[in-house]
Amino acid sequence: MHQYIEKNKERFFEELFELLRIPSISSSSEHKQDMYKCADKLVQLLKEAGADKAQVYETDGHPVVFGEKIVDPKLPTVLIYGHYDVQPVDPIELWKSQPFEPEIRDGAIYARGANDDKGQTFMHIKAFEYIVKENKIRHNIKFIFEGEEEIGSPSLAKWAKEHKKMLACDIILVSDTTMISDKVPSINCGMRGLAYLEVKVTGPNKDLHSGHYGGAVTNPINALCTMIASLIDADGHVTVKGFYDDVVVLSRKDRAMLGKAPFDIKEYKEFLDINAVAGEKGYTTLERTGIRPCLDVNGIWGGFIGEGAKTVIPSTAHAKISMRLVPDQECGKIAKLFAKHFCSIAPKGVKVTVTEHHGGNGFLIPISSNAYKAASRAMHDVYGIEPVPSRGGGSIPILADMQNILKADPLLMGFGLERDTIHSPNESYLLSQFYKGMESIALFYKYF
Amino acid sequence: MHQYIEKNKERFFEELFELLRIPSISSSSEHKQDMYKCADKLVQLLKEAGADKAQVYETDGHPVVFGEKIVDPKLPTVLIYGHYDVQPVDPIELWKSQPFEPEIRDGAIYARGANDDKGQTFMHIKAFEYIVKENKIRHNIKFIFEGEEEIGSPSLAKWAKEHKKMLACDIILVSDTTMISDKVPSINCGMRGLAYLEVKVTGPNKDLHSGHYGGAVTNPINALCTMIASLIDADGHVTVKGFYDDVVVLSRKDRAMLGKAPFDIKEYKEFLDINAVAGEKGYTTLERTGIRPCLDVNGIWGGFIGEGAKTVIPSTAHAKISMRLVPDQECGKIAKLFAKHFCSIAPKGVKVTVTEHHGGNGFLIPISSNAYKAASRAMHDVYGIEPVPSRGGGSIPILADMQNILKADPLLMGFGLERDTIHSPNESYLLSQFYKGMESIALFYKYF
Numbered sequence: 001m002h003q004y005i006e007k008n009k010e011r012f013f014e015e016l017f018e019l020l021r022i023p024s025i026s027s028s029s030e031h032k033q034d035m036y037k038c039a040d041k042l043v044q045l046l047k048e049a050g051a052d053k054a055q056v057y058e059t060d061g062h063p064v065v066f067g068e069k070i071v072d073p074k075l076p077t078v079l080i081y082g083h084y085d086v087q088p089v090d091p092i093e094l095w096k097s098q099p100f101e102p103e104i105r106d107g108a109i110y111a112r113g114a115n116d117d118k119g120q121t122f123m124h125i126k127a128f129e130y131i132v133k134e135n136k137i138r139h140n141i142k143f144i145f146e147g148e149e150e151i152g153s154p155s156l157a158k159w160a161k162e163h164k165k166m167l168a169c170d171i172i173l174v175s176d177t178t179m180i181s182d183k184v185p186s187i188n189c190g191m192r193g194l195a196y197l198e199v200k201v202t203g204p205n206k207d208l209h210s211g212h213y214g215g216a217v218t219n220p221i222n223a224l225c226t227m228i229a230s231l232i233d234a235d236g237h238v239t240v241k242g243f244y245d246d247v248v249v250l251s252r253k254d255r256a257m258l259g260k261a262p263f264d265i266k267e268y269k270e271f272l273d274i275n276a277v278a279g280e281k282g283y284t285t286l287e288r289t290g291i292r293p294c295l296d297v298n299g300i301w302g303g304f305i306g307e308g309a310k311t312v313i314p315s316t317a318h319a320k321i322s323m324r325l326v327p328d329q330e331c332g333k334i335a336k337l338f339a340k341h342f343c344s345i346a347p348k349g350v351k352v353t354v355t356e357h358h359g360g361n362g363f364l365i366p367i368s369s370n371a372y373k374a375a376s377r378a379m380h381d382v383y384g385i386e387p388v389p390s391r392g393g394g395s396i397p398i399l400a401d402m403q404n405i406l407k408a409d410p411l412l413m414g415f416g417l418e419r420d421t422i423h424s425p426n427e428s429y430l431l432s433q434f435y436k437g438m439e440s441i442a443l444f445y446k447y448f
Numbered sequence: 449m450h451q452y453i454e455k456n457k458e459r460f461f462e463e464l465f466e467l468l469r470i471p472s473i474s475s476s477s478e479h480k481q482d483m484y485k486c487a488d489k490l491v492q493l494l495k496e497a498g499a500d501k502a503q504v505y506e507t508d509g510h511p512v513v514f515g516e517k518i519v520d521p522k523l524p525t526v527l528i529y530g531h532y533d534v535q536p537v538d539p540i541e542l543w544k545s546q547p548f549e550p551e552i553r554d555g556a557i558y559a560r561g562a563n564d565d566k567g568q569t570f571m572h573i574k575a576f577e578y579i580v581k582e583n584k585i586r587h588n589i590k591f592i593f594e595g596e597e598e599i600g601s602p603s604l605a606k607w608a609k610e611h612k613k614m615l616a617c618d619i620i621l622v623s624d625t626t627m628i629s630d631k632v633p634s635i636n637c638g639m640r641g642l643a644y645l646e647v648k649v650t651g652p653n654k655d656l657h658s659g660h661y662g663g664a665v666t667n668p669i670n671a672l673c674t675m676i677a678s679l680i681d682a683d684g685h686v687t688v689k690g691f692y693d694d695v696v697v698l699s700r701k702d703r704a705m706l707g708k709a710p711f712d713i714k715e716y717k718e719f720l721d722i723n724a725v726a727g728e729k730g731y732t733t734l735e736r737t738g739i740r741p742c743l744d745v746n747g748i749w750g751g752f753i754g755e756g757a758k759t760v761i762p763s764t765a766h767a768k769i770s771m772r773l774v775p776d777q778e779c780g781k782i783a784k785l786f787a788k789h790f791c792s793i794a795p796k797g798v799k800v801t802v803t804e805h806h807g808g809n810g811f812l813i814p815i816s817s818n819a820y821k822a823a824s825r826a827m828h829d830v831y832g833i834e835p836v837p838s839r840g841g842g843s844i845p846i847l848a849d850m851q852n853i854l855k856a857d858p859l860l861m862g863f864g865l866e867r868d869t870i871h872s873p874n875e876s877y878l879l880s881q882f883y884k885g886m887e888s889i890a891l892f893y894k895y896f
Contacts, residue, residue, distance in 0.1 A: 027754075027755065027756035027757070027758070028755070028756075087758060088752070088754060088758060090752065090754065091655075151756060151757065152757070178660065191659075192659060194659070194759070196757045196759070198757075203720075203722060204720035204721065204722055205720060205721035205722075206720075206869055206872050206873070207539075207869075207871070207872040207873070208720075208869075208871075208872065209842060209870055209871045209872070210744045210746060210770060210772070211639075211640060211642070211737075211772060211840070211841045211842025211843050212626065212737060212840075212841045212842055212866070213720075213737060213841065214737065214742045214743075214744045214770075214772045214841060215684075215727045215728060215736040215737055215740055215741070215742030215744075215772065215841070216725055216726070216727045216733045216736040216737045216841075217720060217722060217725060217726060217727075218722070218724075218726040219744045219745060221676075221744075221745035221746075221747075221748050221767075222676065222677075222680065222744065222745050224673070224748075225672070225673040225674075225676035225677045225745065225748070226673075226676075226677040228669075228670065228673035228674075228677075229670075229673045229674040229676075229677035229678070230677070231670075232670065236663075272651075272652035272653060272654075272656075272661075272665060273652065273653035274651060274652055274653075274665060274666070274797050274798075275796065275797065276666075276796035276797045277664055277665060277797065278664070278665060278666040278795070278796060278797045279663050279664045279665075280663060285664045288663040288664040289659075289660060289661065289662065289663055289664045292663055293663070294662045294663030295662075296658045296662045296663075296667045296669075296670065296761055297667060297669040297670050297673065297750075297751065298658060298669075298751050298752055298757070298758060298759060298760050298761070298762075299669075299750065299751035299752040299753045299758070299760075299762075300669050300672075300673070300748055300749065300750050300751060300753070300765065301748065301749045301750075301753040302745075302747065302748050302749075303745065303746050303747035303748060303768070304536075304538070304746055304747040304768060305747045305748070305749040305766075305768075306475075306536065306538065307475065307476070308475035308476075308599060308805070309475070309599065309600070309644045309646075309746070309768065309770070309805040309806060310475070310535060310536060310746060310747070310768075310871070311642070311644070311746060311770060311842075311843075311871065312746050312747075312871055312872070313744055313746070314746075314747075317748065318753075319669075320751070320752060320753075320757065320758075322658060322662075322757070322759060324658070324659060324662045324663065347726070348723065348724035348726060349722050349723065349724045349725065349726045350722075351723075357756070357757040358757060392659070392660075393659045393660050393661065393662060393663070393664075394657060394659025394660055394759075395659050395759075418660070421654055421655075421656075422657055423655065423656075423657045423758065423759065423760055424654050424655040424656065424657070424760070425654070425655065
């Protein structure tokens with residue numbers, strides 16, 4: 001596909017940039033129309049690439065795009081999953097260029113969604129275009145692009161159940177993850193699940209003057225901090241009662257296999273500019289993100305946060321807290337355990353409420369499958385070395401559901417890199433990975 | 449003065465409301481012009497009330513207003529201190545009427561500054577007007593109104609040193625505090641000091657995807673919470689090393705005297721809608737705010753605080769933390785102890801910076817003084833019972849400085865009530881207190 005890319009890449013950029021310019025932030029209701037704009041654009045791209053049919057479908061939330069080219073019902077069917085929604089752009093002031101005005105600098109595309117997941121989804125459309133145009137197509141190929149991945153795919157599972165026949169496939173192919181580095185290609189053979197909650201601690205029924213009341217009432221911010229501090233113990237264990245009950249403990253052999261992935265702790269620390277890593281005692285950094293669950297505060301707020309000083313004891317304090325889960329932790333069960341635990345540790349003088357955001361389960365992919373082998377061979381051809389099997393720390397909650405509904409395994413060929421800083425300012429996608437990704441996908445069809 | 453108030457109160461409201469309509473928020477640079485507008489209005493009011501001279505003086509910050517009426521240099525001189533700046537109005541959505549559009553409802557004036565300190569300052573101008581108009585003036589009376597009290601009076605001490613002669617006085621009379629209740633008048637005979645700091649905890653040099661990194665790096669929000677949680681121990685003691693070294697421990701007798709102030713814990717909890725009070729072990733609620741120091745988080749923020757869920761490990765987390773101090777804790781020393789302690793408890797993987805906001809020392813006022821006795825007698829006449837000596841939990845940092853520069857004691861006749869919720873939404877000032885305050889001040893001049 002190398003030559004095809006060379007010949008067409010200016011057009012590719014034009015098409016991709018048009019997609020990236022649409023601010024399809026799924027979490028923000030003001031962008032509702034942008035979701036449709038983005039979905040329509042994808043339908044157009046699929047049709048131009050060679051799909052027999054492609055259309056926008058309504059769901060209970062943002063629309064999904066489905067397209068397909070059926071060559072012969074007897075041939076194996078590949079279902080491509082991707083998502084066209086993106087994360088919010090805060091803190092906007094840290095972006096070097098506008099998040100929705102893509103630009104190429106230093107060999108990479110910079111924009112919100114450049115990688116996650118518009119850039120990676122786009123590779124699949126172009127690899128498909130190539131095998132159609134060059135008459136190399138030997139599978140039935142289906143596409144499902146959703147607009148709610150970043151908010152936990154609340155509508156897709158229901159929609160997928162209702163359209164089970166249309167989505168029927170042998171493998172779900174996904175590019176929405178990273179590889180270890182551009183020198184060390186890897187294929188994700190598992191992802192973590194997610195439980196995400198929001199907590200509110202209420203003290204006095206009004207904001208108070210900290211002089212008049214300081215020292216005599218429970219300050220909700222101090223209380224929230226104390227409660228959060230107690231959620232992780234000195235050994236890095238989550239203290240929520242029952243949290244580890246269902247965690248699958250990996251065998252020595254499995255841990256050794258995952259330990260083969262090259263990892264440079266010095267480089268890692270330098271990249272993040274931290275003097276030390278941290279986490280659960282007894283596990284390596286890769287294990288801490290790959291095979292172990294964890295708890296993080298994703299946001300916290302309360303009291304006076306403006307410029308200067310205000311002497312207030314606020315009435316409320318808030319936090320967003322999430323847990324990454326591993327098989328067989330069930331996200332709904334964990335959310336309930338957390339809520340119960342968090343309420344139980346409230347000090348006197350405050351009330352606590354816990355509300356649940358989206359969640360999803362983790363999953364594992366058999367590396368003995370034909371699909372995994374085909375992907376591995378394809379990437380070997382492109383990168384010159386055999387990709388390493390790895391476990392991703394992130395979550396694509398909907399994939400566990402899709403696996404369950406369609407009875408087909410997902411395969412995660414991700415071409416993102418850590419340097420892409422998805423979900424953060426200055427999200428990027430390295431051009432070399434963009435090109436190699438398309439080549440790898442085209443070769444996957446050859447070997448599968 | 450009762451009849452004078454009855455005859456003139458409509459004009460009083462007009463004049464006060466004009467003052468309250470000016471949004472003189474000292475912490476916000478956009479209100480710079482409003483500070484001058486407010487100062488000019490006060491000059492006008494002082495002149496109209498009978499001051500020989502009144503004018504606006506520049507300082508390094510917001511202007512001060514000085515006015516005086518010298519009857520006879522041999523007579524005792526009373527210096528009235530007040531401030532015309534106000535607190536910010538956040539959270540604005542909780543106000544029932546606009547903060548800078550004063551209105552009277554349910555027997556109280558509602559506006560930002562209605563009490564703190566425009567309303568209380570205004571009483572002094574009107575009591576002065578009364579004794580001038582009625583030819584009852586038997587003291588030299590001076591006024592100093594500043595525009596930076598709510599931001600810690602950074603400029604007044606320097607200015608006061610430069611204008612020491614002009615400010616020379618026998619007593620500094622202040623109405624900027626509360627009394628126990630409108631049934632139990634009290635006079636403040638001490639206030640707490642303040643040390644106010646802002647902390648920043650920096651982890652990785654960029655916001656990270658919490659899936660890719662969760663469990664392997666120190667999350668700055670979790671770290672900040674753990675650090676804050678450790679600042680107060682299970683017995684309610686502040687753990688900052690050296691924090692209690694200079695605290696004056698009160699005698700049994702002094703504690704017994706302060707314990708005479710009536711206090712209803714049930715009413716207190718109901719007013720705040722809390723199921724329990726909290727604080728330092730071994731002390732009562734009034735002691736916790738009156739004679740003991742404390743530590744409170746006044747604001748905290750970090751990560752994603754918008755609607756919905758974002759799976760991020762932020763690069764930084766922030767908090768505003770203040771300590772209320774008692775004699776003889778020195779605010780500069782405490783700020784340094786805090787900064788040193790806070791940096792020393794940072795976990796690995798994060799960097800900490802601490803910056804200092806304004807501070808001030810606490811002070812005590814001798815209740816054996818003539819001025820205290822005159823105030824007590826005046827309030828006895830107006831309220832029908834003898835006022836209780838009390839210790840205020842708040843801080844007017846500049847008063848300790850003024851006491852030091854002018855070698856005159858401050859006397860705190862405050863007419864605010866807890867229900868006024870100063871610094872909070874719906875700040876108010878009860879009309880009955882407004883009237884009784886003016887009467888008490890007029891009588892003070894009679895008895896002093």
